[in-house]
Amino acid sequence: MPLRAKQKVTRSSARRVSDQVKDLIRASIEAGELRPGEPLPGRLELCRLYGTNRVAVDRAVRDLVREGLLVSIRGKGTFVAERTQSVPSEVLTFGVVWSHPVTFQDNIYWGPLLRGISYGASQRGVRVLFRQCPPDSFADLILKGETDGLIVLAPHTSDQQVLQTLRQKGIPFVATSSAFDDRKLPCVDTDNFDGVRQVLEHLWSLGHSHIAIVNWALESTDLLRRWQAFQELMGKAGYTLDPRWTVLSPSYQWGAVQQWLGPLENWLREVPLPSAIFCCAYEMALAVIKVLRNLKIPIPDRVSVVGFDDPASAAFLDPALTTVRQPLEALGMRAVEKLYEALERGVRPDGTELLKPKLIVRDSTGPPCPPVSSSIASKQRKEVPDK
Numbered sequence: 468m469p470l471r472a473k474q475k476v477t478r479s480s481a482r483r484v485s486d487q488v489k490d491l492i493r494a495s496i497e498a499g500e501l502r503p504g505e506p507l508p509g510r511l512e513l514c515r516l517y518g519t520n521r522v523a524v525d526r527a528v529r530d531l532v533r534e535g536l537l538v539s540i541r542g543k544g545t546f547v548a549e550r551t552q553s554v555p556s557e558v559l560t561f562g563v564v565w566s567h568p569v570t571f572q573d574n575i576y577w578g579p580l581l582r583g584i585s586y587g588a589s590q591r592g593v594r595v596l597f598r599q600c601p602p603d604s605f606a607d608l609i610l611k612g613e614t615d616g617l618i619v620l621a622p623h624t625s626d627q628q629v630l631q632t633l634r635q636k637g638i639p640f641v642a643t644s645s646a647f648d649d650r651k652l653p654c655v656d657t658d659n660f661d662g663v664r665q666v667l668e669h670l671w672s673l674g675h676s677h678i679a680i681v682n683w684a685l686e687s688t689d690l691l692r693r694w695q696a697f698q699e700l701m702g703k704a705g706y707t708l709d710p711r712w713t714v715l716s717p718s719y720q721w722g723a724v725q726q727w728l729g730p731l732e733n734w735l736r737e738v739p740l741p742s743a744i745f746c747c748a749y750e751m752a753l754a755v756i757k758v759l760r761n762l763k764i765p766i767p768d769r770v771s772v773v774g775f776d777d778p779a780s781a782a783f784l785d786p787a788l789t790t791v792r793q794p795l796e797a798l799g800m801r802a803v804e805k806l807y808e809a810l811e812r813g814v815r816p817d818g819t820e821l822l823k824p825k826l827i828v829r830d831s832t833g834p835p836c837p838p839v840s841s842s843i844a845s846k847q848r849k850e851v852p853d854k
Contacts, residue, residue, distance in 0.1 A: 475518035484813025485526035488517050492527060496536055496547055507537060507545040521637030523813035529612050539612055560594040561806060562614035566602045567623060574721075575749060575778035576795065577620075580644065583799020584618060591807050602629040606638050616806045616816075621645055623686045627652070639809060641816050643802040645688040653809075653816035655802045657824050659689050662791040663696035663745075665826035666773050669789070670743050671704065673834045675771065679712035679741035681751045683727065684719040693747045693775065711738040724750045731758045740770060742835035749776035752788060756831075767833035777827050786830035794822045 476487040492513075495501045508516070513524045528545060531537040539545045563584060569577060588595045596614055602622075608614045617640035622630060627647045633640055634652060646656040670678055680697050684690045694715070701708050714734055720726075731754055746752035752774030759766055766772055766786055774781065774790035781788040801820065809816040 484523040488527035503549045522815045559615045562596045562608045562617045565620040579795035580799045583796035587800035587803030641802045641806045650819045654819040657793045658821035659692040660696040662824040675743040677742045679744045681714045682747040683716040685717045743771040771832040789829045789832040
């Protein structure tokens with residue numbers, strides 16, 4: 468028989484909305500309004516009947532499937548179970564998903580971030596499922612009832628449309644290590660603009676104005692934002708951005724820093740030396756330091772170097788690296804918290820949050836030496852005696 472809602476959810480109730488929907492569906496089953504084997508009305512119809520949103524309805528249905536009152540059959544729908552044997556379970560499952568190649572082993576970024584996610588989940592009794600899959604498969608983890616919500620790891624700039632589609636479908640998710648122009652998207656990220664501001668203000672305070680930037684991963688929203696911040700802040704401060712001092716690339720294979728040493732060395736031989744180099748990631752800073760050492764250019768006496776990310780090894784480099792420390796564990800914990808709080812309220816997560824980084828000043832930065840207009844190549848030519 469057609470399901471008729473005798474009651475709608477009460478927004479003023481202390482009981483979360485999804486639990487109210489679950490109680491109403493259960494009452495209809497127990498009253499015989501929904502009989503064993505009958506299909507459950509569609510999600511949009513349930514939203515209309517109970518006066519609520521898709522997130523709360525999806526959560527209620529998934530809980531009832533777990534409890535054995537409903538059965539979900541892929542491609543056919545959701546039905547009232549033949550046997551209503553209750554298997555109570557209030558444990559949530561979050562899917563941690565990513566689509567782009569990621570190297571987790573010994574990774575200075577993903578290690579702390581995943582620790583934060585794991586710790587945040589354990590604090591709330593949440594199970595975590597890790598899955599690499601294409602972006603168009605993210606929603607399937609929710610629709611199949613495998614997870615209650617998603618944490619999307621570091622989606623690229625090209626993935627904004629994917630996230631907007633998930634949001635439009637009412638899929639509960641939080642993206643971490645990314646932020647987009649669409650600030651309504653539920654994201655938790657480092658305030659990269661503030662990190663770059665701290666870098667430049669430190670270099671300016673030392674007297675630097677000839678500042679180069681190395682950024683090989685502009686497809687990453689974080690690194691793109693660092694490049695945008697660098698341009699904006701340099702311009703507002705009245706400094707000229709010399710295109711010869713910008714080493715940019717759209718994509719970068721993390722862990723393959725060796726392949727960039729040759730191009731970096733050629734670059735430094737061909738251009739007038741900057742007084743400082745801002746490296747937008749830790750691996751990039753390692754490459755720059757190695758090349759400067761190969762060219763016998765002292766750090767920071769001749770060129771200061773600043774990085775972004777602060778693993779333990781940064782303090783033990785020679786010289787110890789001045790770099791931006793990101794709150795990586797806090798990012799992971801806040802992503803879990805943001806998703807969990809939204810599901811508890813029966814709403815979808817919304818809005819971008821930015822956590823503050825901190826510049827750690829060490830020995831790789833110092834005052835600039837007197838300006839040198841010639842390139843390394845021309846200097847070396849002058850040092851060759853006439854035959």
